[in-house]
Amino acid sequence: MKETDAMLGLMGVILLCSINSFAARPKLPKIDTVNFQPPKGSRHVLDNGLIIYVLKDNSLGIFHMTAATRTGSIYDAKEKIGLAEMTGWLLKNGGSAKYSSEEIDKTLEYLGASLETFMDREEARADMFCLKKDFEKAFDIFSDVLINPSFEDEKIKIKKDEMIEMIRRRNDKPDRQAVREAMRMFYGPDHPYGWRTEISTIEPVTKDDLKAFHRKYYKPNNTIIAVSGDFEDESRLIDTIKAKFLNWKKEPVEFPPVPPVKIPETRKIYLIDKQISQTFVVMLQKGIKRHDPVEFPLTVANEIFGGGIHSRLGNEIRSKRGLAYAVYSYYAKRPDYGFILGYLGTKPESTGQAISEMIMQFDLMKKEPVTGEELKRGKDAIINPFVFRFPTPFAIVSERALYEHYGYADDYLDSYVNNIANTSEKTILDATGKLFKPESALIFVIGDSKKFDKPLSEFGPVTELKED
Numbered sequence: 001m002k003e004t005d006a007m008l009g010l011m012g013v014i015l016l017c018s019i020n021s022f023a024a025r026p027k028l029p030k031i032d033t034v035n036f037q038p039p040k041g042s043r044h045v046l047d048n049g050l051i052i053y054v055l056k057d058n059s060l061g062i063f064h065m066t067a068a069t070r071t072g073s074i075y076d077a078k079e080k081i082g083l084a085e086m087t088g089w090l091l092k093n094g095g096s097a098k099y100s101s102e103e104i105d106k107t108l109e110y111l112g113a114s115l116e117t118f119m120d121r122e123e124a125r126a127d128m129f130c131l132k133k134d135f136e137k138a139f140d141i142f143s144d145v146l147i148n149p150s151f152e153d154e155k156i157k158i159k160k161d162e163m164i165e166m167i168r169r170r171n172d173k174p175d176r177q178a179v180r181e182a183m184r185m186f187y188g189p190d191h192p193y194g195w196r197t198e199i200s201t202i203e204p205v206t207k208d209d210l211k212a213f214h215r216k217y218y219k220p221n222n223t224i225i226a227v228s229g230d231f232e233d234e235s236r237l238i239d240t241i242k243a244k245f246l247n248w249k250k251e252p253v254e255f256p257p258v259p260p261v262k263i264p265e266t267r268k269i270y271l272i273d274k275q276i277s278q279t280f281v282v283m284l285q286k287g288i289k290r291h292d293p294v295e296f297p298l299t300v301a302n303e304i305f306g307g308g309i310h311s312r313l314g315n316e317i318r319s320k321r322g323l324a325y326a327v328y329s330y331y332a333k334r335p336d337y338g339f340i341l342g343y344l345g346t347k348p349e350s351t352g353q354a355i356s357e358m359i360m361q362f363d364l365m366k367k368e369p370v371t372g373e374e375l376k377r378g379k380d381a382i383i384n385p386f387v388f389r390f391p392t393p394f395a396i397v398s399e400r401a402l403y404e405h406y407g408y409a410d411d412y413l414d415s416y417v418n419n420i421a422n423t424s425e426k427t428i429l430d431a432t433g434k435l436f437k438p439e440s441a442l443i444f445v446i447g448d449s450k451k452f453d454k455p456l457s458e459f460g461p462v463t464e465l466k467e468d
Contacts, residue, residue: 036387038396038413041228044238048250049221051404052241055228055397061132063229064394065139067146068405071217072122074192074258080209081201086159087213088119091126094155094210096141097148101155104141113138117145121193122335123405124217132230136240143244146218151210164199171467174446175280175326175345177272181465182282182444185270186339192258193334220248226401228394261336265440267460272446272467278325279351279447280343283358285437287331287338290406296419297427298331298435304378304428305329305365306342312361312374317344323354340435348447352454355445359438359459366436369425382420 041055057064073084092115095101108115113130115138126146130138171177180196187194231237263286288294306313306329313327327344342362346354370378390396403412443459456462 036417038390038400039393040414041393041397041400042234046220046242046245048245048248049219050245050248051224051401052238053224053226053397053401053404054234054237055226055393056231056234057228057393058230061230063128063130063132063135063138063227063231064392064398065128065142065225065227065229066394066398066401067126067142067223067225068402069124069218069223070122070253070255070405071124071213071222072120073195074121075217075256076192076195078190078195079201080205081195082163082197083205083209083213084119084124085163085197086156086202086205087210088117088124089159090151090155090210091117091124091145091149091214093117093159095150095152096144097150098144099141100150101152104145107137107141111138115142115145123402135229139240139244146223147245147248149210149214151207153207156205156207156210160202160205163197163202167197167199167202174274174276174278177467178280178282178444178446179341179343181272181446182270182284182341182442183339185268185444185465186264186284186442187261191261193261217253219251219253220245221250222253224401224405226394226398228392228397258336261334263337264442267440268442269456269460269462270442270444271449271456271462271464273449273464274446274467275448276446277347279346279348279354279445279452281346281351281355281358282444283342283355283362283438284442284444285340285362285435285440287340287435288333289337290333290335291408292333294431294434295333297423297431299382300375300378300420300423301365301370301428301432302329302331302340303381304370304374305361305432307378307381310377312365313342313344313358316361317354317357321353321357323350323357327358348451349453351445351447351452352456352458355443355456355459359441362436362438362441366429366432366438369429372425375423375425375428379420379423383417386417 039055041053044052044054046052071084076082076084092104093101095104099107104115111130111134113128113134115126115128117126118124126142128138128142184194184196189196225241227237227241288298303311305311306327308314309318313329317323317327318325324344324346329340329342331340332338342358344354344358390399400413445456449456
């Protein structure tokens with residue numbers, strides 16, 4: 001009886017499923033094409049050359065401000081690599097003419113405000129966030145650390161000690177080590193793009209060096225400010241900013257020449273033989289200069305090729321063949337040539353097979369056009385999230401300021417989506433055919449070579465490097 005009941009119940013379920021399988025599927029709403037134009041805000045230029053971007057934000061009663069100064073670690077002296085990084089950090093953390101570092105920290109904590117200063121490869125930044133009611137006080141600190149840093153001796157020592165400790169531990173994470181050392185070999189250890197901070201380059205840095213670096217580059221005519229906040233009268237806001245920077249004098253800025261990049265023209269293999277449980281592989285090829293219009297098809301190509309789990313690298317190397325737990329690609333622009341990077345992490349026993357597959361995928365991408373489905377998916381992955389790049393007015397106004405900082409056209413941001421949308425199978429193939437050259441790529445490997453499934457020499461001459 002129980003068996004009969006169970007059988008009848010099962011038949012009922014099957015019948016119900018059969019009926020439901022013929023039911024019409026609900027129509028999903030059509031998703032319109034993203035049509036978002038970032039607000040422009042306004043742009044002002046003071047008499048001393050300081051550029052100010054402004055965009056109102058009355059939503060939360062806050063102010064957010066950033067200053068970008070044209071300088072960076074590429075202008076370090078070779079014997080004092082790390083000077084720029086120290087300068088950037090110490091602007092806020094080393095006190096100023098009006099405020100000691102302790103006063104800055106206590107005041108910001110009391111106000112619930114934040115201020116951070118730092119240095120990148122080609123820019124120095126100062127970022128401030130505060131409530132509307134505290135803007136004048138927070139901005140007073142912001143302007144003073146930007147113009148009049150004092151570089152307290154105790155804080156110099158703290159920063160040096162921190163940087164030295166980071167150098168001692170820099171090889172603790174071999175995935176990061178692989179990318180860093182690959183870049184060093186790609187651009188050359190004597191080129192600013194390939195420089196590496198060392199204890200011997202940090203220890204000689206003095207307070208006078210820090211002051212001189214600041215004095216040389218931190219000029220109003222070399223700085224762009226972006227501000228968004230809850231203000232009623234924009235002209236009054238500009239007057240407030242102008243008053244703080246009134247005595248910041250305009251002066252010419254001389255930049256040391258950065259030597260031209262010399263990219264390897266034949267394949268080079270580098271190995272750091274390290275007894276670790278995984279192998280980390282970085283493949284580097286010559287990229288593009290900043291402002292090259294091939295950027296747009298290259299952006300879509302990269303999304304299709306190595307932009308995620310559904311990319312060619314993700315699908316072919318990770319999902320189908322199980323050769324990597326992490327695999328991706330990206331590219332970066334430089335004033336001189338940038339790079340195109342492929343990365344994978346695999347087990348030692350599949351190192352050779354994984355490298356072979358990545359080389360083959362680069363080769364296919366340069367020889368065969370992408371499919372229509374790939375093209376649509378790649379464009380959608382870039383265009384659809386575009387609006388989410390700008391969750392606040394500050395995100396918009398600061399990005400516009402940074403594009404000017406890097407010399408982009410005024411309409412770069414406004415035309416970005418159209419430039420991506422206009423990319424075609426042909427423009428992608430033209431870009432990859434020109435740029436993807438796996439036959440001359442630099443391949444950098446960190447792993448236990450005794451466990452590799454094939455010798456790296458099968459891919460080209462191998463140079464073994466000692467970890468340092």
